[in-house]
Amino acid sequence: MSEAKMALNNPGQAGGTREQDLILSVQRGQHELFYELVRPYERRVYAAALAILRNEQDAEDAVQEAMLKAFANIRQFRAEARFSTWLIQITVNEALMRRRRERTVPMEGIDGLRSGGGDEESDYAPRDFADWREIPSEALERKEVRQRLTEALATLDRKYREVFMLRDLEHLNIQETAEALGITVASVKTRLLRARLMLRDLLAAGWEQGWFSRLPFEKGTKPW
């Protein structure tokens, strides 16, 4: 059994070391392990592509192409970078290239002004001051909640959505986000602030209506 296979079957081994073993194995020619290497990140790279292309099929195609490009360049990957960040950056590049090339991506449904964006340089003032308590993470078990969050994100202007997605969904740091999108650190910070505040305003109504806090009935129990 190869070292990488052994690493995969050894749950006690640190994730980072396991990943490094897999990377080395693929770089040395065990190409069949490449999917194992990228599988933990497939959801993240898909989310990145979807945020840019706004079309599920295009996003899936972009991810597949991006993963093939990642494989083609796997020998160039150096351990000083995070593998996840490297994959996401390749995916973002692929998605941005497709958007420029195909120009079939739907225009923004709601522009920045309508979603509270406005001029990036001007300050954004929150609109809603409802008292938000901490939302239980169990709320995300409900498809309705996830759907509402997804819809709210989709209404943001593209430049805010992309920064928010890379920073808060993909967990890239500010510098990595700036590099992935080819913008300055200052722009990332400004757009991130506005995106977070806009989403807060957009979701405030949901909080007031209580759909964040309604928990699903547990299986086998009755509400009455």
Add this chain to the structure above:
Amino acid sequence: MVNHEVVNCEQVWREISNYIDGDVDATLHASMDEHFRTCKRCASVLAGTRNVVQLYGDERMLEVPAGFSRRLERRLAKNVVKGSGWSSWSAWLVPVAAVALFTGALALMDQFTFKHPAKSILAEPGHDIPPDMLVVVSDGSKVFHVAGCPFIHDKATERTITAKQAMQDGYVPCSRCLRQYLKTGLSEEPGGDDASAEAEEEQGEVLSTAGHLQKKPGAGLAARASIPDD
């Protein structure tokens, strides 16, 4: 205790994202803490913004379409594993192709660079020159002539020897006075004497295919220098 300055709501909103990320200095952090204690509106904004970051940062928000993973795995299996076969082939195919290309390039160079001058008037000079024909050489050049040729250099040192001897000594025939013996070479050399001589000079040597001229470093230069301009 960290000192803090009083900040207003607008300043708080401007920095609230950096505050959540821990990207504000200690003084501003303390100032904002104090503000949140006294301003319910900003405390609400902070709580809501934190909720946003927490909710969207949850792994469960990253949904993929049904069958996404299977399709990705298939695509990779089809292209990567298949590609890896090609890749392993390419590991030795590339050097082999490179060697083949290099060999081909050498063959072409050989054809155009080394064989081409053999067609020149200087490379095949002696086919028709009678070996015992008396020719004139001088110290001024490495070209031999028929007696009386106006292109003889350094006439003071001229001497008469056989053509065979001249060629053995590295002399080449004058393209003017011995033109008749070089007719074949001339007719095949559209560039004329100078062009041929230049080709010889580039090679830095005169090649003899018939053995009449011996390979001699610098002979090409000598031949070129000896060919007078029209």
